[in-house]
Amino acid sequence: EPEVTQTPSHQVTQMGQEVILRCVPISNHLYFYWYRQILGQKVEFLVSFYNNEISEKSEIFDDQFSVERPDGSNFTLKIRSTKLEDSAMYFCASSPMGRDSYNSPLHFGNGTRLTVT
């Protein structure tokens, strides 16, 4: 069964540094998402992406965050200047396109654990 893959599995960075988290969504999916989970608890929506542009973003997704689909397969999340509070597990997800896409569950990757020191 196709799956969403994320790299790296763990990223350690110093405060103020830039990080790029990478994701390869399922190949025939057209909606892509980033979610964040702090301390293994609440899963928080960051951003959704469709047709090469952001379709919705949360208040968490401020100017320090950006997303990009640089080629036909990768979907990246960049944090320009990391803060201690950015430490979390970041999950990429994708879902198929369609009129009933809201019925489709999200397919999640295994996440990247970001630790900011």
Place this chain on the structure above:
Amino acid sequence: GNSVTQMEGPVTLSEEAFLTINCTYTATGYPSLFWYVQYPGEGLQLLLKATKADDKGSNKGFEATYRKETTSFHLEKGSVQVSDSAVYFCALSDYNTNAGKSTFGDGTTLTVKP
């Protein structure tokens, strides 16, 4: 706005016990409802879903019924196993929101002891 409220955890049960994890929701439209499970060190994976009122989702012995009158989607299993130990998330996706964005509950940690 949309919201999902789950019963607080953690929940600890003995093997073969009956499980209920409560979930209620608030939505502006006609949401689809999901239960996701997260095993240690892994991402979230779909456990079951229901897309309209009175639908019952089921998988791996787990069940949940979409109750519009009580805005609930409680997760149940008749006999839990140690391997069911995980974090369970209730979620909704509303056709009024863009592109299937999902709203999640806080998660309920289940530990099953032999």
